[in-house]
Amino acid sequence: MSDIIRREEFGDVAVLHITSTSVDAISAEAIAAEYEQMRPITVLDFSEVSFINSAGISALLKFVVSARKSGYKLFAMHVSPHHQKIFKMVEMSRFMPPIDERDLAEFR
Amino acid sequence: MQRIELNIPSNPIFERVVRATAAELGAAFGFSDERVEDLKLAISEAVNNAIDHGNQGEVNKLVAVVFEIDGEKLEIRISDQGTGMEGHDVSRHVIDEQSLEAGYLRGFGMYLISELVDDYEVNSSQKGTVLTLRLYRRSEQP
Numbered sequence: 244m245s246d247i248i249r250r251e252e253f254g255d256v257a258v259l260h261i262t263s264t265s266v267d268a269i270s271a272e273a274i275a276a277e278y279e280q281m282r283p284i285t286v287l288d289f290s291e292v293s294f295i296n297s298a299g300i301s302a303l304l305k306f307v308v309s310a311r312k313s314g315y316k317l318f319a320m321h322v323s324p325h326h327q328k329i330f331k332m333v334e335m336s337r338f339m340p341p342i343d344e345r346d347l348a349e350f351r
Numbered sequence: 352m353q354r355i356e357l358n359i360p361s362n363p364i365f366e367r368v369v370r371a372t373a374a375e376l377g378a379a380f381g382f383s384d385e386r387v388e389d390l391k392l393a394i395s396e397a398v399n400n401a402i403d404h405g406n407q408g409e410v411n412k413l414v415a416v417v418f419e420i421d422g423e424k425l426e427i428r429i430s431d432q433g434t435g436m437e438g439h440d441v442s443r444h445v446i447d448e449q450s451l452e453a454g455y456l457r458g459f460g461m462y463l464i465s466e467l468v469d470d471y472e473v474n475s476s477q478k479g480t481v482l483t484l485r486l487y488r489r490s491e492q493p
């Protein structure tokens with residue numbers, strides 16, 4: 244298990260809490276490696292993330308590609324307003340829509 | 352004019368040093384929190400471009416970052432020690448089905464830079480590439 248991702252699973256759901264404050268060239272590899280452990284519903288939690296650059300976006304796209312191939316659902320949780328703006332600019336939100344923690348509760 | 356210069360080896364860990372400097376400088380310049388985030392991201396992309404594409408990741412080659420405050424203007428010049436680059440694609444680059452199918456998961460950097468700064472220019476020669484970013488202080492920050 245990566246020390247950059249804290250994993251939580253219940254039923255078909257995996258919540259991957261990103262514990263690195265930066266999703267960048269340094270943390271990208273460790274984050275991307277987790278895409279192989281996706282569940283039918285996978286949620287990336289950005290609550291501790293204060294910075295994402297394009298190297299980080301590339302790492303997140305590994306999850307998008309894997310989810311599409313597997314028919315899994317991928318969501319983003321606790322995305323800051325700034326990162327919502329960046330995700331909108333590159334249209335990440337189309338492939339990794341936001342989910343509220345309260346919506347996740349129904350799966351627990 | 353006030354000037355700060357950093358020279359970092361071509362190792363992505365040092366991009367974080369430049370980013371931290373940009374954050375402090377942007378805040379001191381009076382940018383809003385959101386604009387500081389824009390500045391950090393634009394500089395991060397520029398420095399990573401210089402490391403990866405300019406210096407080809409050769410750690411002994413330096414990336415020079417010069418911050419200059421001149422009145423209402425903050426100008427940042429990012430220089431590499433590469434051999435120049437042909438073409439800089441700043442066209443709108445978004446995630447789409449075709450690029451995902453093709454496994455093309457990169458290439459957002461220059462597009463993001465072009466969207467996040469007030470203006471920029473690229474000068475490239477066989478002696479390397481200089482990317483200049485300019486942001487202006489606004490009376491009403493977005």
